[in-house]
Amino acid sequence: MEPHNVEDHLTEYLIRLAGVAECRDPDVPVHLRRISLCSRIIARHIGWMEHQVTMIGYAGLAHDIGKIAVPEAVLLKPGPLTPEEYEISKRHTTVGAEILGDSDVPLVRMAARIALSHHERWDGAGYPSGLQGEKIPLEARIISVIDVFDALVGSRCYKEPIRIDRSIQILRENSGTHFDPAIVGFFVECLDEILHVYRTG
Numbered sequence: 001m002e003p004h005n006v007e008d009h010l011t012e013y014l015i016r017l018a019g020v021a022e023c024r025d026p027d028v029p030v031h032l033r034r035i036s037l038c039s040r041i042i043a044r045h046i047g048w049m050e051h052q053v054t055m056i057g058y059a060g061l062a063h064d065i066g067k068i069a070v071p072e073a074v075l076l077k078p079g080p081l082t083p084e085e086y087e088i089s090k091r092h093t094t095v096g097a098e099i100l101g102d103s104d105v106p107l108v109r110m111a112a113r114i115a116l117s118h119h120e121r122w123d124g125a126g127y128p129s130g131l132q133g134e135k136i137p138l139e140a141r142i143i144s145v146i147d148v149f150d151a152l153v154g155s156r157c158y159k160e161p162i163r164i165d166r167s168i169q170i171l172r173e174n175s176g177t178h179f180d181p182a183i184v185g186f187f188v189e190c191l192d193e194i195l196h197v198y199r200t201g
Helices: 006-022 028-046 050-062 065-069 083-100 106-117 138-153 164-173 181-189 191-200
Strands: none
Touching: 006 028, 006 050, 028 050, 028 138, 028 181, 028 191, 050 106, 050 138, 065 083, 065 106, 083 106, 106 138, 138 164, 138 181, 164 181, 164 191, 181 191
16 A cells, blocks of 8 residues: 555645535536646746745635525526625625635635735726735735636636647736736746646646
């Protein structure tokens, strides 16, 4: 019997726990695994220390944990959301922060910041707080780029997958408005490693 790889097992365990919030979507485990691996790639490229790289890999798994409070009719709606439904969906950020908040553990505190702020935009037009630029936690800016890229290239109940080259173009077009331009730059610099994650599943 091969020796247990505790980190791999912990990743699988956390993916399954975080996936409870979106258990009605069978693609969630793959999505979370990509979020974890790609966030580590970018954090390492930025120059974070290895313990920080490991932290964002785990913390990012819980970015959508607040979706546990979003009704299935909204979460899995195959068409555009009404304004009222969109407001309901947006609450997953604050609910996620509440679930993860009030902790003395650095990893959990990072996860709470990501859950709260990964839908903020560089230009201040995001939610829930309308944070702008570097007021958005760096870890949330990293997860934001990866999360959107994964949503673009993947299939969803409301959309077909978009080609990788077009998805990268969309990130570039939204650099400096939706996304931190520096993080988009790092994403592009790491593209070979990131695409390896997608090729290997």
